[in-house]
Amino acid sequence: MIKIYNSRLAGIVILIFFIFVSGCSSDSNDMDPTLTSDVSMSLVVDNSEPAIDDPININLSVSNAGPNTATGIEVSIPLPSGYTYIGDDAESSTSYSESTGTWTIPSLDNGSSADLAIEATVNQSGEYLIVAEVIASDNEDPDSTPNNNVSAEDDQESISVPPVIPSDVVVTTYAVVKGADGLVMDASGNLFAANYGLSSVYKIDKEKVVSTYLTNQPGAAGMAVDDQGGLYLATYNNNQIVKVSTDGSTVDVFASAVLAPIALDFDSEGNLYTNNNVNSAVTKIDADGNKTAISVDIFNNSSLTLDEEGNIYVSDYNSGKITKIDAKTNELSEFTNLSLNSGGIGFIIYSDGNFYATAIADNVIFMIDSDGNAKTIAGKAGVSGTTDGDGNQARFDRPIGIIASEDGNTLYVAQQGGSGAIRMLTGFR
């Protein structure tokens, strides 16, 4: 009995050993989860300061520090919206799918690496942060886990390559008023800066002398000047539009019961428009003060402007969206959607074929062409400051009001933050 038992047991042990040896002699790592490969990556670009539309090569390298051959590696590296894919050069035996953003590496020997170069152009706007991570691998890795999105691990890298702003943009400090809101310039070149919190409007004349122009205007916001030089002011907290006489001596109510007005702009026929901040609407006011409501798809709308054809553009305080209202049909369409990291748009203006917008929380100034293509012309997204200099170096502190000079070649920007300096931009077009 015992002998028979032992002989059967020996046979089973031999059989198991045979299966084990034959299994390990194959190439498949699936058979043994204890195989280990330390996979890591590097991510670099060949041009870290590209201009808009410049091509760059995004170079990704994945290495295996062993001890075993790594198999079944998949790396996620999708191109964000700030880039346009041109092509890629994936090392032979590997493949990159532009549509899924996945680079597949079937096998990587101990001590070897695989390379991928993605060629792309840098867009005027969009998301620029490129994130690459190993999302699959057959073997155990001693210091990283596929697809867990832990940036400190060696299987994940990121890089951001926003376009460098043309350096002929120059930003200087024009004048300092108490933290401002809306801005307007009259035909003589005098600037007027409204202060919402102080219910006041300050005048900055051509010699940059600052004086108090209006007081007791609750929630002083946006302004516009008519053809006769009359200044109109939206008083947000009074739900009114007031008109100031040319010499500044009298202030009359031009329109009342205009809910939460912010920006003001005229069309070529002398109709005045304002955005109703908390009413998903725009109010049109004719020369006699008669009001017409026009719907817009933005509730917390922050500003409006009109082009020379009378189309109305309304900005969203909460996002980068600007909606166009067709002058003839009142039909709504998305004009553009500015790429913002946080917060929304302050004021938008139209000037001589282009649009300009302030990004309050992002601290940048946008220029938008008539097709809705936007680019940052000054400031650095997410970085506030007071530095003057070229467009790349200049910093803003909650830029809000914006107005262009008559010839369209100079911009003035009011700021809520810091000392309330009004900044002047040139060289942007």
Ligand SMILES: [Ca+2]
């Ligand atoms: Ca690793």
Ligand SMILES: [Ca+2]
């Ligand atoms: Ca990881």
